[in-house]
Amino acid sequence: MTAPVLAVHGLTRRFGGVTAVDDLDLAVQPGEVLGVIGPNGAGKSTLVGLVCGALSPSAGTISLAGDDITRLDAAHRARLGIGRTHQIPRPFARMTVLENLMLAASAAGAPGGRHRSRDRRADCLRILHRTGLSDVADQAAGRLTLLRRKRLELARAMALKPRLLMLDEIGAGLVESETRELVDLIRQLRQECESMLLIEHVMEVITACCDRTAVLDFGRLIAIGSTKDVLADPAVAAVYLGTAAVDHAGAAPAAEAGRIVEAHQDAGSGLGMAAVDISDRTVRSLVDVGGERDGGPLLTVEDLTVDYGGLRALRGVQLTVGHGETVTLLGANGAGKTTFAHALAGALPLAAGRIRFDGRDITGLRPDRVTALGLAQCLEGRRIFGSLTVEENLVLGAGTAAAPARRERLDAVYSIFPILAQLRRHSGVAMSGGQQQMLAIGRALMSAPRLLVLDEISLGLAPIAVDRLYQALSAIQASGVAMVLVEQNIARGLSLAQRAYVLSRGEVALAGTPDEVSRNPALAALYVGEAADR
Amino acid sequence: MTAPDLLTRAPDVPGPRRLPPLTRELGLLAALAVALFLVPYVAGEYVLQIGYLVLQLAALGTAWNLLAGYTGMVSLGSAAFVGIGVYTVAELDNHSSLPLPLAFLLAGAAAAVFALLVSPAMFRLRGLYFTIGTLALAEALRLWMVNSSLFGGASGIFLRSRAPKSYALYWMVLGAAVLATAVTLVVLRLPLALRLNAIRDDEDVAKQMGVFTFRTKLIAFSLSAFLMGVVGGIQALNLGVVEPYGSFGLSWTVDIVMVAIIGGLATRTGPWIGAAFAVVLEEALKGYAELHLAITGIVVLLVIRFAPRGVRGTLTARVRPRASLTGDRGR
Numbered sequence: 001m002t003a004p005v006l007a008v009h010g011l012t013r014r015f016g017g018v019t020a021v022d023d024l025d026l027a028v029q030p031g032e033v034l035g036v037i038g039p040n041g042a043g044k045s046t047l048v049g050l051v052c053g054a055l056s057p058s059a060g061t062i063s064l065a066g067d068d069i070t071r072l073d074a075a076h077r078a079r080l081g082i083g084r085t086h087q088i089p090r091p092f093a094r095m096t097v098l099e100n101l102m103l104a105a106s107a108a109g110a111p112g113g114r115h116r117s118r119d120r121r122a123d124c125l126r127i128l129h130r131t132g133l134s135d136v137a138d139q140a141a142g143r144l145t146l147l148r149r150k151r152l153e154l155a156r157a158m159a160l161k162p163r164l165l166m167l168d169e170i171g172a173g174l175v176e177s178e179t180r181e182l183v184d185l186i187r188q189l190r191q192e193c194e195s196m197l198l199i200e201h202v203m204e205v206i207t208a209c210c211d212r213t214a215v216l217d218f219g220r221l222i223a224i225g226s227t228k229d230v231l232a233d234p235a236v237a238a239v240y241l242g243t244a245a246v247d248h249a250g251a252a253p254a255a256e257a258g259r260i261v262e263a264h265q266d267a268g269s270g271l272g273m274a275a276v277d278i279s280d281r282t283v284r285s286l287v288d289v290g291g292e293r294d295g296g297p298l299l300t301v302e303d304l305t306v307d308y309g310g311l312r313a314l315r316g317v318q319l320t321v322g323h324g325e326t327v328t329l330l331g332a333n334g335a336g337k338t339t340f341a342h343a344l345a346g347a348l349p350l351a352a353g354r355i356r357f358d359g360r361d362i363t364g365l366r367p368d369r370v371t372a373l374g375l376a377q378c379l380e381g382r383r384i385f386g387s388l389t390v391e392e393n394l395v396l397g398a399g400t401a402a403a404p405a406r407r408e409r410l411d412a413v414y415s416i417f418p419i420l421a422q423l424r425r426h427s428g429v430a431m432s433g434g435q436q437q438m439l440a441i442g443r444a445l446m447s448a449p450r451l452l453v454l455d456e457i458s459l460g461l462a463p464i465a466v467d468r469l470y471q472a473l474s475a476i477q478a479s480g481v482a483m484v485l486v487e488q489n490i491a492r493g494l495s496l497a498q499r500a501y502v503l504s505r506g507e508v509a510l511a512g513t514p515d516e517v518s519r520n521p522a523l524a525a526l527y528v529g530e531a532a533d534r
Numbered sequence: 535m536t537a538p539d540l541l542t543r544a545p546d547v548p549g550p551r552r553l554p555p556l557t558r559e560l561g562l563l564a565a566l567a568v569a570l571f572l573v574p575y576v577a578g579e580y581v582l583q584i585g586y587l588v589l590q591l592a593a594l595g596t597a598w599n600l601l602a603g604y605t606g607m608v609s610l611g612s613a614a615f616v617g618i619g620v621y622t623v624a625e626l627d628n629h630s631s632l633p634l635p636l637a638f639l640l641a642g643a644a645a646a647v648f649a650l651l652v653s654p655a656m657f658r659l660r661g662l663y664f665t666i667g668t669l670a671l672a673e674a675l676r677l678w679m680v681n682s683s684l685f686g687g688a689s690g691i692f693l694r695s696r697a698p699k700s701y702a703l704y705w706m707v708l709g710a711a712v713l714a715t716a717v718t719l720v721v722l723r724l725p726l727a728l729r730l731n732a733i734r735d736d737e738d739v740a741k742q743m744g745v746f747t748f749r750t751k752l753i754a755f756s757l758s759a760f761l762m763g764v765v766g767g768i769q770a771l772n773l774g775v776v777e778p779y780g781s782f783g784l785s786w787t788v789d790i791v792m793v794a795i796i797g798g799l800a801t802r803t804g805p806w807i808g809a810a811f812a813v814v815l816e817e818a819l820k821g822y823a824e825l826h827l828a829i830t831g832i833v834v835l836l837v838i839r840f841a842p843r844g845v846r847g848t849l850t851a852r853v854r855p856r857a858s859l860t861g862d863r864g865r
Contacts, residue, residue: 054741090738092732093736
């Protein structure tokens with residue numbers, strides 16, 4: 001029997017008092033694609049770091065094709081054929097995209113002689129073509145948008161021609177057609193790499209690509225087996241999948257599905273999240289009374305137009321949000337959703353248009369003034385202050401509010417996110433992704449906004465964490481705060497909305513109630529069409 | 535940088551660059567070298583002395599640029615390498631009769647060996663810590679040179695041979711500047727350049743992409759030290775008497791940084807432009823020592839604030855407008 005491509009034994013890594021990976025035994029067989037799933041903070045990325053040599057283990061061994069590589073440094077491991085991508089892309093920002101690949105390729109001198117430089121270049125250009133980056137080959141990598149940086153991560157790892165390719169959440173933030181492209185690409189790559197290890201929250205990618213799947217929780221392996229069996233396991237549903245289990249365990253009988261949901265609720269309340277039991281009164285104290293002066297809408301956006309360099313990112317966008325209303329903004333990647341959120345906050349200069357908030361013209365106002373008026377933002381990427389505790393992060397969000405008001409808002413936020421109350425003395429970044437996202441939303445709520453703009457809050461979160469976030473959002477909704485929800489996931493986005501807008505190429509292509517929007521046949525075309533010509 | 539940063543401000547990265555063929559650039563350099571070589575036949579003593587200072591700083595700035603600009607290792611230890619070069623030539627002059635070019639090479643080699651010896655300690659430090667570490671190293675070496683009696687102590691050493699004529703010194707330092715520039719031009723076209731840049735942009739990831747980072751950094755560090763040592767060696771002849779305060783003085787380090795920043799980090803001609811600028815400014819303000827320092831400080835501040843890519847980098851940006859974020863969509 002041939003040795004597994006990758007085998008780890010008793011692998012342990014502690015960070016201070018936290019054990020991120022705990023006595024882990026895992027093997028990736030030749031020709032296999034192994035999926036690794038688990039809640040945020042389960043130790044998945046740490047595992048990748050340990051295997052590629054970026055982190056050194058506290059205990060345990062790692063071997064590649066039977067050879068112990070525990071003591072080798074990252075460069076040697078890369079040359080032996082371990083390639084990885086980073087969850088948060090880390091391109092060589094001041095080198096061109098092609099140079100990023102050429103660097104990796106120059107280390108890919110497989111035994112049996114080095115490639116000649118011209119062959120290497122041709123190879124790299126081929127990889128760029130396959131990953132859809134040909135048009136930016138000569139651009140500085142630091143100028144790529146987030147999603148293209150993720151592609152670059154993949155392309156660069158491919159240029160290394162690894163035996164074991166480890167992909168860390170490269171599916172996050174993709175729309176359906178892009179996900180399909182990614183699945184196709186991974187399937188092709190199977191022919192080229194000996195084995196792959198795939199960390200992913202996008203279940204379509206896991207089900208379509210992985211032969212076996214391992215589930216981590218708190219650094220421990222809680223399940224491993226064929227992907228189908230693992231995803232149908234109620235224990236996995238409880239810690240990770242949440243309601244998403246119902247979609248993927250299609251074979252499970254209804255009774256079992258019911259059990260899964262129950263199990264998930266149990267697990268949720270254990271973490272102090274699922275049971276969002278808040279009296280309306282507590283939460284309502286977040287909303288400053290005194291709005292609703294005129295009968296008009298809370299927010300009116302007229303003819304909003306924004307340019308980036310030579311490109312028109314938004315073109316004459318019209319949008320209104322009523323008092324206490326939840327409006328969802330959908331659209332493919334690059335449609336202009338995040339630009340819209342930034343423009344609302346005053347973080348971008350407008351080429352044309354007006355923004356009225358609560359009867360006042362806020363066009364061109366500085367971001368801090370906009371926030372002070374009651375329009376709060378929760379930006380893509382969370383941006384937690386790592387050197388501050390959870391509570392300090394929250395207090396910072398209250399701005400100049402007086403101490404009693406601050407206390408009240410803090411209580412309200414803790415009532416929506418009880419887990420934050422438990423973690424109040426922890427550092428803001430020593431939390432899982434889902435908890436960080438809650439903190440980011442909580443911080444935005446601390447300014448007692450009447451309108452909360454939430455940009456892609458579910459990006460990169462475990463399905464169960466997304467469930468919990470949306471439960472909290474409905475609590476916020478019930479408290480009377482109006483929301484603009486920028487979402488990729490159509491079903492999630494529409495679940496809370498009273499009205500929805502779909503952006504396409506910087507323009508409003510569809511608008512209406514969630515029903516009208518989701519039934520409109522144009523919706524799919526808007527998502528797919530735009531993604532197809534990127 | 536996170537995604538919103540990308541959206542809210544233009545990322546500060548240079549646009550695409552394509553290097554012209556090596557032969558053309560070396561040709562241009564050779565033409566420049568010939569033109570500068572002829573200067574002593576037409577110019578007077580004063581011009582030659584100014585020329586010496588400009589070329590000396592150009593050579594040192596170019597050597598430092600290799601390290602700080604292309605590899606991202608901002609060293610403040612330049613004075614150590616210059617000083618070692620100075621003392622090597624001084625000692626060789628007094629104790630041997632080696633031909634000068636060989637003495638200069640040995641001066642460079644001594645500096646490079648020193649770089650090699652301290653690299654295990656220095657490379658444990660990253661970023662600002664490396665910067666501070668190299669500064670401490672250079673200061674420690676200076677203090678040792680002052681207090682040890684091994685190389686003449688605080689009073690220094692007289693050189694046995696008489697100082698060469700100023701045109702000869704000018705030619706020597708011209709040679710050093712051309713050598714440093716030629717080395718840079720060649721290195722930029724080797725696969726090594728990619729590795730240096732990768733280390734500059736993200737050392738950990740470079741490692742994960744198979745770059746032997748220690749080895750690669752050592753190449754840049756010792757190459758830069760070698761070139762600085764050569765310039766130091768020439769300076770020994772210029773001085774005639776060498777003492778530790780000046781030879782290992784912090785002003786070398788500061789001048790080099792200033793020249794590179796004003797001219798433009800990670801540009802090939804930047805150090806030359808910065809050197810010319812610095813020396814001309816100093817000459818123009820001769821007699822107002824305090825004013826000179828203040829104005830130089832203001833200039834550096836203004837450059838960092840308004841033209842962080844230096845004179846050269848800013849010129850490039852003006853001439854060739856940056857492509858927009860998605861400017862070549864659909865090409």
